[in-house]
Amino acid sequence: MAASAEDRRRRRTRTAAAIGALVALVAVLATVPLLTSDYQLSFMVNVMSYLVLTIAWALFSGTTRLVSLATSAFFGIGMYTVAMSIKILPLYASFALAIVVGAAVALVVGVLTLRLSGMFFVIFSFGLSEMIRELMVWWEINQTHTMGRYVYVPFDTTMIYEHLLGLAVVVFLVGWLLRRSRLGIALLVIGEDETVARQVGINVPFTKVAIFIVSAMFMTLTGALMAPRFSFINPNFAFNPLVSFVVVIMALLGGLQKLWAPVLGVIPLIILSERLQTQFPFWYSVLLGLVFMVIVYFLPRGVTGLLEDIWKALGRPLALPRGFTGPLLDAWAWLSRPIFLPRGLAGIIEERWLKIMPRANEKR
Amino acid sequence: MAALLEVENLRKAFGGLVAVNDLSLAVAAGEVLGLIGPNGSGKTTLLNLIAGTIRPDAGKIRMAGEDVTRLANHLRVRRRINRTFQLVRAPPNMPAIGTVMAAVLYGAGERVRFKDAGYEAAGWLGEMNVLTKADRRFDQLTYIEQKRVELARALATRPRVLLLDEWLSGLSPSELEGGMSVVWSLAAQGIAVILVEHVMTAVRALCHRVIVMNAGAKVAEGRPDAVLRDPEVIRAYLGDEDA
Ligand SMILES: Nc1ncnc2c1ncn2[C@@H]1O[C@H](COP(=O)(O)OP(=O)(O)OP(=O)(O)O)[C@@H](O)[C@H]1O
Ligand SMILES: [Mg+2]
Numbered sequence: 081m082a083a084s085a086e087d088r089r090r091r092r093t094r095t096a097a098a099i100g101a102l103v104a105l106v107a108v109l110a111t112v113p114l115l116t117s118d119y120q121l122s123f124m125v126n127v128m129s130y131l132v133l134t135i136a137w138a139l140f141s142g143t144t145r146l147v148s149l150a151t152s153a154f155f156g157i158g159m160y161t162v163a164m165s166i167k168i169l170p171l172y173a174s175f176a177l178a179i180v181v182g183a184a185v186a187l188v189v190g191v192l193t194l195r196l197s198g199m200f201f202v203i204f205s206f207g208l209s210e211m212i213r214e215l216m217v218w219w220e221i222n223q224t225h226t227m228g229r230y231v232y233v234p235f236d237t238t239m240i241y242e243h244l245l246g247l248a249v250v251v252f253l254v255g256w257l258l259r260r261s262r263l264g265i266a267l268l269v270i271g272e273d274e275t276v277a278r279q280v281g282i283n284v285p286f287t288k289v290a291i292f293i294v295s296a297m298f299m300t301l302t303g304a305l306m307a308p309r310f311s312f313i314n315p316n317f318a319f320n321p322l323v324s325f326v327v328v329i330m331a332l333l334g335g336l337q338k339l340w341a342p343v344l345g346v347i348p349l350i351i352l353s354e355r356l357q358t359q360f361p362f363w364y365s366v367l368l369g370l371v372f373m374v375i376v377y378f379l380p381r382g383v384t385g386l387l388e389d390i391w392k393a394l395g396r397p398l399a400l401p402r403g404f405t406g407p408l409l410d411a412w413a414w415l416s417r418p419i420f421l422p423r424g425l426a427g428i429i430e431e432r433w434l435k436i437m438p439r440a441n442e443k444r
Numbered sequence: 445m446a447a448l449l450e451v452e453n454l455r456k457a458f459g460g461l462v463a464v465n466d467l468s469l470a471v472a473a474g475e476v477l478g479l480i481g482p483n484g485s486g487k488t489t490l491l492n493l494i495a496g497t498i499r500p501d502a503g504k505i506r507m508a509g510e511d512v513t514r515l516a517n518h519l520r521v522r523r524r525i526n527r528t529f530q531l532v533r534a535p536p537n538m539p540a541i542g543t544v545m546a547a548v549l550y551g552a553g554e555r556v557r558f559k560d561a562g563y564e565a566a567g568w569l570g571e572m573n574v575l576t577k578a579d580r581r582f583d584q585l586t587y588i589e590q591k592r593v594e595l596a597r598a599l600a601t602r603p604r605v606l607l608l609d610e611w612l613s614g615l616s617p618s619e620l621e622g623g624m625s626v627v628w629s630l631a632a633q634g635i636a637v638i639l640v641e642h643v644m645t646a647v648r649a650l651c652h653r654v655i656v657m658n659a660g661a662k663v664a665e666g667r668p669d670a671v672l673r674d675p676e677v678i679r680a681y682l683g684d685e686d687a
Binding site: 260261262265266268269271272273275276277278279280281282283284 | 495496497516517518521522526527529533534535536537538542543545546547549550551552558561597598600601
């Protein structure tokens with residue numbers, strides 16, 4: 081008993097130390113705007129916004145293992161809701177409105193995509209983001225006859241940074257609590273085996289939609305907070321699909337096992353993409369794409385191992401050494417499973433076999 | 445004995461194949477009902493229908509008087525119906541105790557605090573004699589340990605009706621003996637057990653009553669010794685054996 085009391089005391093001290101260190105870290109980070117140049121501050125704003133997006137992405141995708149490319153949709157909804165409502169609403173009211181719109185869209189999308197799995201969800205979430213973007217472009221050109229919106233509000237980069245820092249603390253706390261909660265365990269079980277999840281009494285669809293909404297609300301608010309940073313916003317800018325891909329790469333690079341792991345993906349990727357953007361502005365997208373491929377294909381053993389683990393964790397054996405055809409074949413197999421052929425080719429063969437089998441039985 | 449679970453004229457077809465055909469059964473608290481039949485006769489499908497893994501085309505399922513035919517899987521768990529799977533199912537990357545904790549938190553009915561769920565889950569693993577394996581991933585467990593963890597997961601939801609799909613198959617003689625005493629003690633605690641099994645020693649020793657299925661339909665029902673002597677049952681089984 082003495083040992084366990086000692087253990088408990090030690091654990092409590094460690095928790096207190098960790099909390100103290102975090103509080104100190106946040107305090108230091110909060111003073112960043114006082115100490116840095118404009119350039120450094122805008123770098124930190126980028127880091128904070130992508131950090132929130134990546135952790136929010138991991139809240140949903142890291143647990144349910146449904147890879148979402150809808151990040152840009154919610155980020156854009158946040159940004160564009162603020163851009164559209166800023167003339168008629170106070171700033172904080174338009175932030176709140178953005179969250180409500182984001183949550184509502186997440187609810188509808190979540191309910192619609194419940195039955196999708198694997199690659200279908202990836203494609204649907206990407207398609208959804210592109211559809212919203214096209215819809216907004218069409219709306220602005222044909223209905224409101226504007227090319228975009230001007231956002232002039234007294235909300236400077238320092239304010240944006242401090243708010244994003246606060247949001248990062250909140251999303252971190254939510255992630256931390258989730259790992260120690262009923263809901264968190266449910267999400268883990270769902271991510272691994274939905275049949276087992278149902279069999280232990282978990283309401284699978286409800287849980288998935290709930291975490292999708294939570295994740296989307298963080299993404300939306302990030303977009304909303306970023307809106308005042310740009311004086312002119314058009315739909316193509318707000319709903320930039322690159323955001324979705326960058327977030328996935330950041331999460332994969334950093335890892336999903338530890339809550340703080342995305343930091344390791346966010347910072348190097350932002351540094352890298354800023355380098356590329358300033359030195360090769362015209363080739364930026366292409367080079368970023370190449371960097372992604374390099375990360376996925378050629379990084380040494382250690383990181384490959386990490387990626388393999390992640391792919392395994394995602395439940396899909398993506399065999400990269402087989403080149404392009406391998407993943408394509410796999411992709412086709414995933415694509416064809418849930419919808420076109422409910423039980424796949426194996427199912428068809430099995431059914432044929434069953435049609436023959438009873439006859440074989442009758443003969444005897 | 446009043447029936448706890450009643451199944452009436454249940455039917456399920458997969459395309460042209462009728463896997464469960466107009467089947468009725470009832471099982472009372474504390475009773476072990478054996479369900480036997482050749483491979484492909486529809487036993488697992490029947491359990492899937494009762495557990496809510498799949499939906500029937502026709503028929504009724506009543507649990508403690510309540511119609512649960514249309515109820516979702518997770519809601520039937522909360523109505524105290526649970527099961528094990530013929531091919532053991534468990535999250536591959538979670539420690540063994542993980543699903544048991546989830547079962548305590550979601551299936552057990554009353555609200556359990558997160559902090560207590562671990563202890564309670566450990567208790568269930570202990571009851572199944574696999575507590576020392578609580579932190580192992582599933583693929584690090586032996587076959588019998590996997591089966592015991594899966595049963596612990598089912599028991600953690602405090603079932604009143606328990607569906608065991610070949611839970612005693614593939615065990616060594618001494619493991620079989622241990623497994624049989626587990627099933628026996630569950631029934632003694634008042635759980636209604638439906639036991640799908642090919643191991644006839646277990647069926648003879650444990651079951652109060654046996655239902656024999658063939659091609660989705662019930663072909664015999666009664667006390668194990670009588671049923672297993674029935675010529676039609678023997679024919680069904682021999683037909684299976686040289687397939
Ligand atoms: N999801 C499904 N789709 C199509 N056919 C199915 C499906 N599930 C089961 N079947 C078929 O229904 C029939 C009954 O199968 P079931 O698994 O219930 O048999 P069983 O009695 O449990 O057999 P075993 O003793 O081998 O476990 C089989 O012919 C099987 O192939
Ligand atoms: Mg079976």
